[in-house]
Amino acid sequence: MLKDKLMKEVLVEFLREKIATDERVVVVDADLAKCAGTIDLEKETPDRALNVGIAEQNMMSIAAGLSSYGFIPFVTSFAPFATRRANDQVMISVCYAKQNVKIVGTDPGISAELNGGTHMPLEDIGVLRSIPGIVIYEPTDNVEFRQALPQILEHKGPVYIRMFRKNPPAIFEEDYKFDLFRATVLKEGKDVTLIAAGLMVQTAIDAAKELEEQGIDAEVVVVPTIKPIDAETIVASAAKTGAVVTAENHNVIGGLRSAVCETLAERHPVPVRSVGVKEKFGEVGKMPYLRKAFSMEVKDVVAAAKEAIAAKR
CATH class of the missing domain: 3.40.50.920 (Rossmann fold)
Structure with missing residues (x-):
């Protein structure tokens, strides 16, 4: 059942399904694929899941370039690296250029736990919220997240997903119907x-x-x-x-x-x-x-x- 999964497993299952059925979907990591769960995709489909090394700014620019050729990149990293470190690339290469990049920032806020203050994103929403055109989404639980992902894929434009990697509290029943733009x-x-x-x-x-x-x-x-x-x-x-x-x-x-x-x-x-x-x-x-x-x-x-x-x- 969805409620028993890690949230990163929900993401990876969705991406695996879409890589198999939608030639536009690609995954780009910066040496944290094991943490995000996407390392299996790199092994299964190396032509569709890329590891660019510890280079988050470059990762965002690569994703923007892929988007300009019609791909829909899902970029994954720890949230502070995806937002603070790569902020200029997110703002200019992705958002200013109106590229269709989906940014997954993991371990939001205090869920970074033992990674400590340097890796604990307490400002990532604030860093991105003033950038025109970006959607900012924080999943509530796995049921909602699984329904959000297809909507995020079909939304044309940049989206930031603030994703808890582990198993979140189950809030919604399996039959819950979610609209990305409604509370x-x-x-x-x-x-x-x-x-x-x-x-x-x-x-x-x-x-x-x-x-x-x-x-x-x-x-x-x-x-x-x-x-x-x-x-x-x-x-x-x-x-x-x-x-x-x-x-x-x-x-x-x-x-x-x-x-x-x-x-x-x-x-x-x-x-x-x-x-x-x-x-x-x-x-x-x-x-x-x-x-x-x-x-x-x-x-x-x-x-x-x-x-x-x-x-x-």
């Missing part, structure tokens, strides 16, 4: 809206349960596509509850919080509180430790919700 209301509520992405979705769900025990009815909204953001769903929920909390595995500057606040400031201002990394670099540690160190636990979402509710009175 999902997981739970209806009337007192506060919890808006979450990626690994923080389960945290928001758990926080909503705890709030319910305290007599607070929280709405939970999943926003997997942070750019372009589903303003309609966010505004409708904020208008109903009058208070919002964002929860993200990212710096609170430049990511989900920023996108939500920009949306609400122009369309329906309400009190907003945020849970995420605040003015810190990453560090070495397992996720439970890092969640505590960066105040990204269930209790932090609960406290933020109470603050947001108090601010609307």
Whole structure:
């Protein structure tokens, strides 16, 4: 079943299927294919899965060149290398040139764990979000991700996929229907809206349960596509509850919080509180430790919700 797989396995199975059926699809790695899971594709179809070595900027330029000849490259690397290190190539060679490149950045935020601060992308969404034309998508779980991949393939233009490599919490049932450009209301509520992405979705769900025990009815909204953001769903929920909390595995500057606040400031201002990394670099540690160190636990979402509710009175 999908829920039992590693997220990188979902990606590789999709790419293997498309390499066999769609001559446009190619894979480009920069010496991290084993981590991304795509190393098997290099062995199986070496003419369609390339390893360019430890040269991420060059990898992006090669992908842009392949796109200009009609290929659809899926580029994989650790998220900080795919965004920070290769930023100029992403901006100019890929986005400015309107190339159809799909960028997979793995190990987002604190999921980098023992790789430590230099490899912990807490700013990757912010680095890319101001670049015109790029879609930014953070998978929620395997069911959603498997449905997102064909839509990403068919979307003409650059897409950044912020992918957790391991087995994510199962959020959706197998029969869930996903639209890449729509948010999902997981739970209806009337007192506060919890808006979450990626690994923080389960945290928001758990926080909503705890709030319910305290007599607070929280709405939970999943926003997997942070750019372009589903303003309609966010505004409708904020208008109903009058208070919002964002929860993200990212710096609170430049990511989900920023996108939500920009949306609400122009369309329906309400009190907003945020849970995420605040003015810190990453560090070495397992996720439970890092969640505590960066105040990204269930209790932090609960406290933020109470603050947001108090601010609307």
